[in-house]
Amino acid sequence: MKLKIFMPTYRANAIVLKENDCLKDDRLFNIYTKEKGKIQIRITGGKKIKNKLAAHVQPFFEIDMLIAKGRSCDRVAGARSAVNFSGIRNDLCKTAAACCLQEVVDKLCKIQVPDDRIYSLLFNYLKLIEDSRLKSWELEKLISFFSLKILGFLGYRPWFEICVYCQKKVFGDKVYLLPAKGGIGCSRCVKDNDKHVTVNKKTAEILGLAYLENTDNLLRLKIEKNQSEEISSVAKKFLEYQLEKPLLSFEFFRTCL
Ligand SMILES: [Zn+2]
Known part of the structure; x- marks a missing residue:
């Protein structure tokens, strides 16, 4: 037997x-x-x-x-x-946005490291996407704020408030984005061999708010389409720096816009 x-x-x-x-x-x-x-x-x-x-x-x-x-x-x-979350499945763009959240959690989180905040954030953002009446391009900012919050929970929070070198406020309309240094730099400190991209200072300020404001307040921010694209590209750069590989769902999402 x-x-x-x-x-x-x-x-x-x-x-x-x-x-x-x-x-x-x-x-x-x-x-x-x-x-x-x-x-x-x-x-x-x-x-x-x-x-x-x-x-x-x-x-x-x-x-x-x-x-x-x-x-x-x-x-x-x-x-x-x-x-x-049936409202996600019935809408291609929402499906693509939800896939981005899943990929971020899947690729960033290690096996068997429970974190209530990550579970709640994933659940709440799936609900937000499902219920959302946002235009498809506006879903992009949801993905960006989600990604930044997850980076923060895992200890990879980028700093957008002050220069990573001199720790002082950055003046001027543009800031240097330094994914390898975990934040932004000012024109005095950024070195020639620093891999950087230049972004609007306003964009950096909005990115910093991801860590200071709750999601309801973040969604009330007036963000134009081109700024939303810049925010998304910055969030993606920090994510991909940590992952050392591209995020496929993000490419798929962009094809739905
Ligand atoms: Zn500096």
């Missing part, structure tokens, strides 16, 4: 970040959970049409999961959709 070994289980509130390739009939996902942070989970036989668990483990849902601990990878033992 074959003995069944029962593995210990735990419950988790989860949001799907990414599906990974899997050669067998199983499906593999990176998910972010309130309880354990980012983890990888497997759905045994998930590629089979009749698999009931796979139907509940999808992007743009908050999922109430029962997970069985595994030797190499935890397995989904039960799943129920708790919140359905």
Whole structure:
């Protein structure tokens, strides 16, 4: 007689970040959970049409999961959709924006480092995108503020208020953006070999507000389209400096504008 070994289980509130390739009939996902942070989970036989668990483990849902601990990878033992962000799925641009949030969390967060703030921010911004009546280009600022806040939670906060070298206020209309130094520089301090881009000082000020204001106040800021593009390009530069690789969803999002 074959003995069944029962593995210990735990419950988790989860949001799907990414599906990974899997050669067998199983499906593999990176998910972010309130309880354990980012983890990888497997759905045994998930590629089979009749698999009931796979139907509940999808992007743009908050999922109430029962997970069985595994030797190499935890397995989904039960799943129920708790919140359905259907407004995202029905709109291509919102889908693209939500994919950016998922990619940022997936690529920046390490496995099994729980952070309530990241879970809440991801949930709240998915809700914001779902309910949003913002124009498609305005969704870009949501993605930028989200990215900057996540960088801050993980200890990579860029400083936009003062020069990273002399620690003094930067004067003039333009500032030098220094992703490798984690902030901005003034014309007196920036060295010839510093990799930099020049941005409007107003843009740097708005970027700094991402750490001082809550999201409601950030969304009330009057931001023009060209400024929103500059904010997005700065946020992306800081993200990609930390990741050392491009963010594919951001390119996809831009094709929807
Ligand atoms: Zn300086």
